[in-house]
Amino acid sequence: MTPKLMTNRRSVLKGAAAGGLLAAAPLAARFASAQSSAPIKIGFQQHSTGIGAAYGRWYGRTTEAAVKMINDAGGINGRPVEIVAEDDGTDPKRGAEVLEKFANQSGCDVAFGTLFSHVVIGSAPAAGELKLPYFVVSEGHHVASGMLNRYTLQPGITDVKSQVQAMAPYVSENLGKKVTMIYPDFAFGHDHRDYFSAAIKEQGGEVLEMIAIPPTETSFTKYFPKIPRDTEVIYHVMVGPAVLTFVKELGEFFGPSRPEIFGFIDSLEAVDLASPGLEFLEGTYFWEGNPRYAQEDQTSHDKMFREAVGVDANGASVSDPKDVSTYAHMFGCWETLHVIKAGMEAAGYQGPEDRAKLIEAVEAMTDMPQSDAHPQGPKRFNGKTHQVFGVQYISKVEEGKLVKVHTTSIEDTLYPDEVDYTSMSF
Amino acid sequence: MDFGPHLLLAVLEGAVGAAVLALTALGLSLVFGVMRVVNVAHGEFFMLGAVIAWFVATSIGGHPAVGFVAALALAPLIAGLVAVLVDRLILKPVKYDPEATIVGTIGVLYILQQTALMTYGPEARPVEPPFSHRIALPWFEWGENGFAMFYPWGLSTNSYKLFVIGAAIVILLAFWLIMTRSKAGLIMRATQLDRETALAFGIPVSRVYSIVFGLGAGLAALAAVLIVPIQQAHYLMGHDPLLLSFIVVIIGGLGSIRGTVLAAVLIGMSDGIISVFLSPTLSKIIATLLVALVLVFRPQGLFGKKPA
Numbered sequence: 001m002t003p004k005l006m007t008n009r010r011s012v013l014k015g016a017a018a019g020g021l022l023a024a025a026p027l028a029a030r031f032a033s034a035q036s037s038a039p040i041k042i043g044f045q046q047h048s049t050g051i052g053a054a055y056g057r058w059y060g061r062t063t064e065a066a067v068k069m070i071n072d073a074g075g076i077n078g079r080p081v082e083i084v085a086e087d088d089g090t091d092p093k094r095g096a097e098v099l100e101k102f103a104n105q106s107g108c109d110v111a112f113g114t115l116f117s118h119v120v121i122g123s124a125p126a127a128g129e130l131k132l133p134y135f136v137v138s139e140g141h142h143v144a145s146g147m148l149n150r151y152t153l154q155p156g157i158t159d160v161k162s163q164v165q166a167m168a169p170y171v172s173e174n175l176g177k178k179v180t181m182i183y184p185d186f187a188f189g190h191d192h193r194d195y196f197s198a199a200i201k202e203q204g205g206e207v208l209e210m211i212a213i214p215p216t217e218t219s220f221t222k223y224f225p226k227i228p229r230d231t232e233v234i235y236h237v238m239v240g241p242a243v244l245t246f247v248k249e250l251g252e253f254f255g256p257s258r259p260e261i262f263g264f265i266d267s268l269e270a271v272d273l274a275s276p277g278l279e280f281l282e283g284t285y286f287w288e289g290n291p292r293y294a295q296e297d298q299t300s301h302d303k304m305f306r307e308a309v310g311v312d313a314n315g316a317s318v319s320d321p322k323d324v325s326t327y328a329h330m331f332g333c334w335e336t337l338h339v340i341k342a343g344m345e346a347a348g349y350q351g352p353e354d355r356a357k358l359i360e361a362v363e364a365m366t367d368m369p370q371s372d373a374h375p376q377g378p379k380r381f382n383g384k385t386h387q388v389f390g391v392q393y394i395s396k397v398e399e400g401k402l403v404k405v406h407t408t409s410i411e412d413t414l415y416p417d418e419v420d421y422t423s424m425s426f
Numbered sequence: 427m428d429f430g431p432h433l434l435l436a437v438l439e440g441a442v443g444a445a446v447l448a449l450t451a452l453g454l455s456l457v458f459g460v461m462r463v464v465n466v467a468h469g470e471f472f473m474l475g476a477v478i479a480w481f482v483a484t485s486i487g488g489h490p491a492v493g494f495v496a497a498l499a500l501a502p503l504i505a506g507l508v509a510v511l512v513d514r515l516i517l518k519p520v521k522y523d524p525e526a527t528i529v530g531t532i533g534v535l536y537i538l539q540q541t542a543l544m545t546y547g548p549e550a551r552p553v554e555p556p557f558s559h560r561i562a563l564p565w566f567e568w569g570e571n572g573f574a575m576f577y578p579w580g581l582s583t584n585s586y587k588l589f590v591i592g593a594a595i596v597i598l599l600a601f602w603l604i605m606t607r608s609k610a611g612l613i614m615r616a617t618q619l620d621r622e623t624a625l626a627f628g629i630p631v632s633r634v635y636s637i638v639f640g641l642g643a644g645l646a647a648l649a650a651v652l653i654v655p656i657q658q659a660h661y662l663m664g665h666d667p668l669l670l671s672f673i674v675v676i677i678g679g680l681g682s683i684r685g686t687v688l689a690a691v692l693i694g695m696s697d698g699i700i701s702v703f704l705s706p707t708l709s710k711i712i713a714t715l716l717v718a719l720v721l722v723f724r725p726q727g728l729f730g731k732k733p734a
Contacts, residue, residue, distance in 0.1 A: 049543060224580060225435060244552050254580075
């Protein structure tokens with residue numbers, strides 16, 4: 001049981017190895033075509049500790065694998081990529097400090113990797129001030145909503161507004177029209193509340209009751225009596241360490257007769273579906289950013305991605321089947337790094353003076369077909385809102401595994417622009 | 427759901443919270459009462475109990491009850507031993523100086539927390555309950571046909587939750603008996619009353635301190651083992667119990683068993699009920715307000731003794 005240590009130790013070793021690699025003449029020849037063969041440094045704001053640590057660990061592993069693949073193929077613009085990982089403690093204040101360190105001390109070209117929305121929101125102003133391109137992997141709507149700045153982009157993972165909105169047609173057609181929502185009482189839960197209730201109304205459904213639960217709550221049974229009896233579908237998005245309790249107690253509350261249940265896999269990322277108490281989830285539905293279990297129609301890209309990161313067909317680490325990944329989100333790191341690579345190549349990126357050019361190059365991107373660089377599925381980037389759009393998956397729990405039952409189109413996830421970052425100055 | 431059954435459900439949930447809180451807070455109160463040490467790392471001993479319970483339960487296997495019983499015995503013991511080490515290595519060398527022990531235990535807090543993160547990992551992991559049955563609860567009402575009993579929708583509890591409440595009561599009674607009826611309890615009370623005199627009467631105060639610190643941590647760990655089949659073990663889980671324990675201990679009076687238990691029931695119950703019927707934030711506000719009121723009007727706590 002040394003999951004956390006492994007990543008750190010490995011990245012330290014990798015850093016050391018990268019130094020040695022550059023000194024070794026024959027190997028340096030591989031990157032010789034570049035004008036400068038100094039590495040491109042990508043600051044990785046990692047949730048190594050704090051509430052996001054389970055995500056941080058897998059974001060770390062995915063990032064390492066993506067960088068290895070990029071470097072094996074000759075790096076970016078002929079230069080090797082080096083990751084400078086820094087723990088932000090899943091804390092907004094620390095997040096901003098980490099960005100400053102990247103820009104002023106470590107000499108990073110760009111920053112990347114943040115998941116938790118409060119850290120993104122706390123760090124983005126610093127990115128703007130430092131004029132440091134900041135590629136987040138957060139799925140929050142804050143990028144596309146226009147509350148951040150031109151230096152913050154989200155090209156590797158879709159945002160919650162488009163995810164939620166794309167679920168409403170399936171839920172109302174297949175599960176039921178009378179929905180009760182249970183969500184954590186902070187920004188992430190409020191996004192779900194607002195966007196889903198609007199989207200389900202458009203489908204002719206209605207939200208009967210909205211039950212907000214404080215994020216630090218550890219017992220839930222007392223809230224369940226608020227669920228109206230004529231509820232056809234329960235929509236849940238609980239997150240955090242207490243989520244297993246939530247599911248267990250929901251199961252106990254309903255006993256043998258339950259309504260349909262639809263949830264976001266965020267609730268159970270890094271959690272083994274075979275955990276005691278989760279039997280209750282059998283036959284319920286989940287949104288998945290990327291199917292955790294290898295599906296029958298698995299693409300060669302997903303297969304390659306799993307192998308590169310070290311994830312088995314059940315979405316767990318190949319070295320420890322109990323170590324379940326955050327599969328629905330971590331592809332975002334992989335895809336974002338490939339977008340950074342494509343952007344830097346399009347911009348002819350040489351150093352920090354080209355940061356604005358890099359952002360313009362990414363803003364110019366549009367369709368990104370499914371490929372080894374985009375294993376989750378095809379994407380469409382909106383340069384104005386700095387947000388990418390892509391297909392979403394709905395899976396059903398069958399015999400303790402998530403089986404994909406529906407794939408949305410990209411069109412299902414689109415909504416009108418709320419901002420035009422390209423009109424802002426650098 | 428009707429108000430009556432909903433209230434019953436809230437009370438039951440509140441009682442589970444109160445039971446665990448009483449045990450945890452008692453540990454904190456005991457340590458402060460006897461040693462005058464404010465143990466900021468108390469919540470981490472709680473976490474340690476839960477994490478050890480997970481390790482024990484998963485490595486033993488077989489029927490969940492076997493692992494649970496083993497955890498019930500081992501987790502408090504190991505957490506207690508760690509606490510004894512902390513006492514010997516940190517608290518004793520700083521001579522139990524109030525400021526130094528606070529800083530020292532803050533350090534212990536981080537050491538324990540980060541060690542758990544490095545070895546156990548960042549996930550929340552469940553321990554299977556030794557038994558768990560859904561119990562539908564009846565409700566009584568004077569209806570048109572007179573007195574009637576029926577089973578309202580959703581009014582149910584879990585046999586394990588009832589066990590937690592029962593177990594906590596038994597442990598509290600046992601603790602009270604030890605403190606008031608046994609020689610060990612007498613020695614601890616003597617040390618609490620007057621350290622110098624106890625020393626003069628040949629009580630090995632330094633050993634008593636170690637044992638008390640271990641016992642306090644053991645109580646927190648025990649509470650955690652009881653709750654871990656309901657909640658999951660997580661490396662950050664010590665934060666809330668610490669905060670609530672402080673609230674309870676301040677309201678109840680540091681060092682008073684009776685006050686601690688009563689305050690735990692008060693806070694646990696009100697948290698369960700207010701957060702359901704009004705708002706969860708309000709229940710926290712009320713708890714904090716109570717602390718403020720107690721500090722202003724009765725600084726020694728409801729049952730604490732005025733300093734002589």
